[in-house]
Amino acid sequence: MVAAGDLKWYGFAWCALFKPLLATRNVCKLKECDLWFDGAICTLPLFTPSLPHYSLSLSLSLSLSDMAPKSSEGLAKKVYNKGAWTSEEDKLAQYIEVHGAKKWKTIATKSGLNRCGKSCRLRWLNYLRPNIKRGNITDEEEDLILRLHKLLGNRWSLIAGRLPGRTDNEIKNYWNSHLSRKINQKGKMTTTSPAQESTPENCRL
DNA sequence: AACTCCATCAACCGCTGCCGC
DNA sequence: GGCGGCAGCGGTTGATGGAGT
Numbered sequence: 753m754v755a756a757g758d759l760k761w762y763g764f765a766w767c768a769l770f771k772p773l774l775a776t777r778n779v780c781k782l783k784e785c786d787l788w789f790d791g792a793i794c795t796l797p798l799f800t801p802s803l804p805h806y807s808l809s810l811s812l813s814l815s816l817s818d819m820a821p822k823s824s825e826g827l828a829k830k831v832y833n834k835g836a837w838t839s840e841e842d843k844l845a846q847y848i849e850v851h852g853a854k855k856w857k858t859i860a861t862k863s864g865l866n867r868c869g870k871s872c873r874l875r876w877l878n879y880l881r882p883n884i885k886r887g888n889i890t891d892e893e894e895d896l897i898l899r900l901h902k903l904l905g906n907r908w909s910l911i912a913g914r915l916p917g918r919t920d921n922e923i924k925n926y927w928n929s930h931l932s933r934k935i936n937q938k939g940k941m942t943t944t945s946p947a948q949e950s951t952p953e954n955c956r957l
Numbered sequence: 958a959a960c961t962c963c964a965t966c967a968a969c970c971g972c973t974g975c976c977g978c
Numbered sequence: 979g980g981c982g983g984c985a986g987c988g989g990t991t992g993a994t995g996g997a998g999t
Binding site for chain 3: 835836855856857869870873877906907908909920921924928
């Protein structure tokens, strides 16, 4: 990490320079905005209320903490790690094996990982938990997914429940990347009347 | 080799429902 | 009944790698 702070611009000049850029993006949705200066990339958190007073430190690589607001208020909210998990963070599995997969907020805190409970839960369910089946979806599984989807619709967790070792995320991804396309192609080849097709609504559980 | 496009999949976000107070 | 916190779900995003040009 390169230390931040070589250059500083202060709010007024900042706004004048980058307001047009921000106007082109969905600022309400964005939490960060990437800016480019002579090839260097800076990720700027958008604390819009204090934007004009924001001091911007630029270097080749800046972390979010480097860019945190300098005012005292609003600092209480913890900034968690985001993005891909490291093998070091996967020690979460050891913690859960001892303490159980309950109270994700507590797990997140007590395990010493700088992750939110939600992130821990997802990592456990989709990757760390034992009995996860790795590898490609088999033809039998695919057939089962197709039939269950016809029956249940996009109820991925219910479908996953019928496929031991598979996660809802995995099935959802598989559906979106493989099966939905397959079905679309089939649909184009064989034009069936909508009344003949079964939908989740008209299938009895 | 360099570039673009696309598929895949891990992870995030926002919403909903449940539960305890 | 209302509220807040939490878990779970499904849609979406973003990083990555491979194929194609």
